[in-house]
Amino acid sequence: MATIGETHIENRERIQPNDTNNHGSAHGGNVMRWLDEVGAICAMRHAGETCVTASVDDLDFEQPIPQGETCVVVGYAYATGRTSIRVRLRAFHEDPRTGERERTTDSRFVFVAIADDGSPVPVPDLTVGSERCEELRRAALDGERGQ
Known part of the structure; x- marks a missing residue:
């Protein structure tokens, strides 16, 4: 059983000219792909199984x-x-020079764990693990409710 903290992943992509749209900013489809890739890793880290995208909520x-x-x-x-x-x-x-950040995108994806034959397999319960992890869970659940 993994904790929320054990599923936490952070990844970086440098926005190059071939990643951009006509306005010189990251193409939304590329951002979606990067979100999906990191999300799948988070899900697989918890499930211990291959996970596929089921929905983008x-x-x-x-x-x-x-x-x-x-x-x-x-x-x-x-x-x-x-x-x-x-x-x-x-x-x-x-x-990249200062490390200063601003949030650009917020999302929630659902992944399903699958066996080698592609059929869904059960996943273990997720444990909170710490006060910080409880804050992360609460923030995600509050966002689901539109808060």
């Missing part, structure tokens, strides 16, 4: 990520079903 693009900046994707599992794992994913644009 929320995906809010709040501001662009300019070319030359770094896209930081942060994710963690915060709830489970019988075969599913809910993962909160956020993206930030980060100045």
Whole structure:
């Protein structure tokens, strides 16, 4: 049984010209792909199984990520079903020179654990683990309720 903290993943992508749209900022499809990749790793870290994307419950693009900046994707599992794992994913644009960040994207994805034949398999319960992890879980659940 993994804790929320054990599923926490952070990854970076530098926004290059081939990652951008006509406005010189990260193409939304690329940001979605980066979110999906990090989310799958969070889910697999918890499940101990291959996980596939079942749904994107929320995906809010709040501001662009300019070319030359770094896209930081942060994710963690915060709830489970019988075969599913809910993962909160956020993206930030980060100045590579200073490390200053601003949130650009907030989302929640659902992944399903699968066996080699593609059939869903049960996942263990997720434990909170610490006060910080409880804060992360609460923030993700509050966001589901539109708060």
